[in-house]
Amino acid sequence: MPATEPKSHHFVQKAYLDSFSDPQPRKRSAEPFLSVYSPKKEVRYQTTKECATENYFYCFDNGGVRSFEVEHAIADLENHSLPLLVRAQQGALPASDQARLSLAGYIALAATRTPTAMSIFNQVAINAQVNALREIANVPGKLEAILRECETESGERIDPDEERRKLKAGKMRAVITERDWSLRCMFEETLRMQSRLVKMDWTLIRAKGAFFLTSDFPVLLSNPLQSGHVHKGVESADFLFPISRDTCLAGGTGFGREDLVVTDAAQVRNINLALIKRADRFVFSPFRAPYVQQKLDQSFEVREASKVSDVIQL
Numbered sequence: 001m002p003a004t005e006p007k008s009h010h011f012v013q014k015a016y017l018d019s020f021s022d023p024q025p026r027k028r029s030a031e032p033f034l035s036v037y038s039p040k041k042e043v044r045y046q047t048t049k050e051c052a053t054e055n056y057f058y059c060f061d062n063g064g065v066r067s068f069e070v071e072h073a074i075a076d077l078e079n080h081s082l083p084l085l086v087r088a089q090q091g092a093l094p095a096s097d098q099a100r101l102s103l104a105g106y107i108a109l110a111a112t113r114t115p116t117a118m119s120i121f122n123q124v125a126i127n128a129q130v131n132a133l134r135e136i137a138n139v140p141g142k143l144e145a146i147l148r149e150c151e152t153e154s155g156e157r158i159d160p161d162e163e164r165r166k167l168k169a170g171k172m173r174a175v176i177t178e179r180d181w182s183l184r185c186m187f188e189e190t191l192r193m194q195s196r197l198v199k200m201d202w203t204l205i206r207a208k209g210a211f212f213l214t215s216d217f218p219v220l221l222s223n224p225l226q227s228g229h230v231h232k233g234v235e236s237a238d239f240l241f242p243i244s245r246d247t248c249l250a251g252g253t254g255f256g257r258e259d260l261v262v263t264d265a266a267q268v269r270n271i272n273l274a275l276i277k278r279a280d281r282f283v284f285s286p287f288r289a290p291y292v293q294q295k296l297d298q299s300f301e302v303r304e305a306s307k308v309s310d311v312i313q314l
Contacts, residue, residue: 005068009059012052012216013078019089019244021048022286028230033228037283037292039300052216053114062178070183074113081106093202093259101198107241107249109192111219112186113226116280121185122176130174130312137167137314139154168314184222200238200251203261210265211245211286213272215279220241242275245286 010017031047060069077120084094084103094100111117136142147158176182220240239251247272263271269291276283277296283296 004170007055007073008053008058009055009071010053011057012110012214012218014048015082015219016085016110016243017048017051017214017284020212020242020284021245023245026303031225034044035285036279037285037296041296043239043288043293046178050283058114058183060115060183062180067180069115070298074109077105077109086241088204088249090206090302091206091247091260093204101194104198105190105194108238110241111193111217111220111221112189114217114280115187116217117189118182119187121182124183125176126174126187130314133167134314137164149263171311171313173310174312180265197239197251200253202231202249202251203237203249204259205271206260206262207246207248208264209267210268211281212242212248212268213245213275213285214242215285216282217277217278217280218275220274220278240271240272240274291302 017034018032021034025033026045031049033045033047034051035043036046037043056066058074058236059066059068060070061067062069064100081102085106086098088094088103136146143164144160146161147160151157187216218241222238237250240250241249242248271294273295276292277299279296279299283292285292301306
């Protein structure tokens with residue numbers, strides 16, 4: 001492998017995480033630090049360089065050679081979008097249609113580039129394949145019709161009862177083995193989401209007397225604050241995306257075109273709770289507070305209790 005290629009890939013951009021760093025770091029270093037929460041573990045203090053990484057996360061096998069094509073593409077998109085993100089952090093939403101489309105792409109990619117998003121893509125495909133197999137095994141006449149087509153092509157007689165017995169003989173565990181397929185899904189979903197986000201009204205929410213946090217699954221979608229008490233109109237947001245410890249971007253079709261609203265500490269906490277609930281393995285925070293760990297542990301317990309076995313019986 002070329003020595004110039006990175007081994008450790010950020011699935012949440014480091015420059016983005018830098019914007020959530022502790023304003024009063026507990027360690028003497030030029031590196032920005034975060035408080036990192038994970039379910040049922042002690043909170044730890046890490047540099048943003050150490051956070052949200054997996055080795056060769058965006059790599060796939062290309063003819064026996066590890067390809068860094070996706071990692072390079074994401075880096076290019078980040079470099080193009082970062083100035084727009086910085087301006088939004090400073091309180092200025094994109095002025096042109098092209099700039100707005102670019103920032104919408106950054107938000108969409110932030111939602112689709114994570115391990116959690118990859119797991120969702122993979123599970124949707126697995127469910128579709130398993131349901132197709134269940135239909136073949138359990139719907140009267142389905143297997144027979146398929147075998148008749150095979151017999152027409154091959155001329156070989158196949159016993160439907162024997163094939164059905166084989167299909168239903170044991171249990172299986174389905175997995176996606178083609179990494180390039182999952183990465184292709186990531187880009188396809190990014191484009192779909194980008195086209196939706198760019199059509200929404202956007203508002204910047206500025207925190208007063210408190211800080212926003214973020215996570216390893218940082219974009220909240222689908223009316224995330226249904227039961228929340230935030231600035232009038234923002235409670236109907238279709239997406240929330242914290243872009244720094246001071247600012248959160250909200251988008252939707254149900255509220256006005258105010259460029260900037262200010263929220264108090266109670267409202268910021270409410271948004272943070274929604275963000276924590278969305279998190280998978282990690283919450284990245286510029287502060288430490290007991291409610292962060294409590295909410296993360298609670299959400300983890302709910303997810304674990306609702307998990308369905310990945311062992312499949314047809």
